[in-house]
Amino acid sequence: IPQSHHAGTGPQSARRNQPFLTPPEEEEGGGGMGRGKIEIKRIENQSNRQVTFSKRKNGILKKAKEISVLCDAEVGVVVFSSAGKLYDFCSPRTSLSRILEKYQTNSGKILWDEKHKSLSAEIDRIKKENDNMQIELRHLKGEDMNSLQPKELIMIEEALDNGLTSLHEKQMEHYDRLVKHVCMS
Amino acid sequence: IPQSHHAGTGPQSARRNQPFLTPPEEEEGGGGMGRGKIEIKRIENQSNRQVTFSKRKNGILKKAKEISVLCDAEVGVVVFSSAGKLYDFCSPRTSLSRILEKYQTNSGKILWDEKHKSLSAEIDRIKKENDNMQIELRHLKGEDMNSLQPKELIMIEEALDNGLTSLHEKQMEHYDRLVKHVCMS
DNA sequence: AGCGCTATTTATAAAAG
């Protein structure tokens, strides 16, 4: 998409990143080439501060999304610009409320009363069930088996064999039906 | 401090970033040069997932701190590892509670009282997920297959075959380890 | 679990539109 212009300059080999041994002509005679390091302290210029906020806010939300996907982590992020505008992110399959609830449980800090403990408890229970199935599924698919003992592997193997057997029977039924159908026509 | 070795390869002018047209001698005969892009999807290898989580978690908390300082923003971040360990950040001069209060005011979402809805919605969602996994599990175990089409059966078959293949590899590892152990004793 | 190393990939500060 970028692939800017590059009016037919010629060969333009595959090299990239020609640093700038000689400044390849300043775009304008004028001054600033800049980009550069900044120290981590409040940006005084309000405009710059706003721009930087916008960029970094996007950056953080993106990072949050990435870690939640990559590492299967639960993440909640809430950001207010200095102007008071709100931005937030919450990992999929959960909610800020849920994360905060967990936060309370885990940190001991109480963010709100405990009216919803029971609902929460049910969610925990179901999620646990969920996790167990997830694990079983993974195992049947041959994933995450490093922690398994030989005995457990054998049980999985039996399950898989049984599955295949049943499945083949079923496939045979389909096959027979097909053959029968063809013969009759 | 770093300034590693670089045994006198020669002139080594000020250029950096010599990619690696020819690998300038591998340190050891051994293999891995690696580093590289990864796609944003769950990291299957548990160990890598944990390491990446740790690194990126630090990264996000750092970014949160930076934006809060640079841009005078209020930021709250809560992260749970997949193992359930909690990490969090909150900008200075405030607290998570205060940020959340502001969040409610600003977003209209009421985290506490309206939590019922989100909780029950979540329960519904999880239960549905649960059901789907249940079905998939049954299928892999060769149950409830009457409603499946041949094509679907084939997909299941492939899954089972893949599972068996992976599993046999794993069993082979156990076996090899056992043999090795016996021989050594 | 964490730190150091380095090649690469990303994020971004500045500038200009």
Added chain:
DNA sequence: TCTTTTATAAATAGCGC
């Protein structure tokens, strides 16, 4: 204010300890 561009600064994947 948001976007695109470009040169730099940072983050980080895969190793090794």
